[in-house]
Amino acid sequence: MLRALVLLFALTLAVPAHAEGFLTRLLNKPVPGGVAVIDLGSAASAPSVRYEGKPVLVLREDGKRWIAVVGIPLSVKPGEQTLDVGGQATVFRVSPRTYREQRITLKNQRQVDPNPEDLKRIERELAEQNQAYRQFSPRQPSNLLFDKPVEGPLSSPFGLRRFFNGQERNPHSGLDFAVPAGTPIKTPAAGKVILTGDYFFNGRTVFVDHGQGLISMFCHLSKVEVQVGDELERGAVLGQVGSTGRATGPHLHWNVSLNDSRVDPAIFIGAYKP
Numbered sequence: 095m096l097r098a099l100v101l102l103f104a105l106t107l108a109v110p111a112h113a114e115g116f117l118t119r120l121l122n123k124p125v126p127g128g129v130a131v132i133d134l135g136s137a138a139s140a141p142s143v144r145y146e147g148k149p150v151l152v153l154r155e156d157g158k159r160w161i162a163v164v165g166i167p168l169s170v171k172p173g174e175q176t177l178d179v180g181g182q183a184t185v186f187r188v189s190p191r192t193y194r195e196q197r198i199t200l201k202n203q204r205q206v207d208p209n210p211e212d213l214k215r216i217e218r219e220l221a222e223q224n225q226a227y228r229q230f231s232p233r234q235p236s237n238l239l240f241d242k243p244v245e246g247p248l249s250s251p252f253g254l255r256r257f258f259n260g261q262e263r264n265p266h267s268g269l270d271f272a273v274p275a276g277t278p279i280k281t282p283a284a285g286k287v288i289l290t291g292d293y294f295f296n297g298r299t300v301f302v303d304h305g306q307g308l309i310s311m312f313c314h315l316s317k318v319e320v321q322v323g324d325e326l327e328r329g330a331v332l333g334q335v336g337s338t339g340r341a342t343g344p345h346l347h348w349n350v351s352l353n354d355s356r357v358d359p360a361i362f363i364g365a366y367k368p
């Protein structure tokens with residue numbers, strides 16, 4: 095009897111209050127540049143959640159419990175972070191993650207040290223793109239387990255500390271796929287085209303809003319085949335792979351942003367490596 099009670103007690107300790115759902119297991123990588131999935135309970139309506147003053151993606155997992163899916167900026171230091179859940183502070187922990195270095199040689203020194211006119215253009219383009227990342231539409235993302243935008247090997251991972259011709263620049267904000275020029279790029283989830291452009295660093299670029307601050311950016315395209323305002327179904331082709339902008343050769347660069355934080359796209363295709 096006593097043994098049975100001890101066993102029962104041990105089982106009670108081992109089983110969490112509720113089982114983690116598929117999305118939590120897939121997405122919860124609370125590191126700088128990762129995602130924190132926070133359980134919000136089973137209230138009748140969705141709690142309103144903010145992180146660093148910005149609205150956060152909230153959805154119902156398995157039709158039961160609300161979860162917040164929070165993007166953690168790469169610049170966040172490991173330790174405690176605070177989420178605002180309906181005006182109440184909820185603390186979560188960010189674990190460390192080490193990012194490697196990458197050294198890139200560019201023939202065009204102007205792409206490393208832009209001239210004053212380039213700098214004006216870069217500033218203008220940055221503001222335009224940052225505004226796109228800050229959009230928050232009420233739609234629910236069609237799928238959080240994303241399809242790969244192209245089939246092909248991953249090349250540069252997210253978060254690499256990058257040195258161009260020996261000079262440190264911004265870390266790698268997305269994930270690269272090594273695929274030939276002309277490869278069609280498919281949207282990994284349904285969404286609306288909110289911005290297209292031809293930028294100094296990113297070259298030909300498309301932004302897709304999947305809903306609730308979850309935004310994809312695809313760049314260095316040879317060809318953009320959509321327009322701002324287009325509603326894309328999951329898998330719709332938005333353009334072709336190229337090497338426009340600051341690129342050493344044809345590849346697809348894909349950014350994923352949550353609550354205006356660029357996070358590791360590998361998480362969303364089940365390819366995250368700690």
Ligand SMILES: [Zn+2]
Pocket residue numbers: 250266268269270346347348
């Ligand atoms: Zn890249």
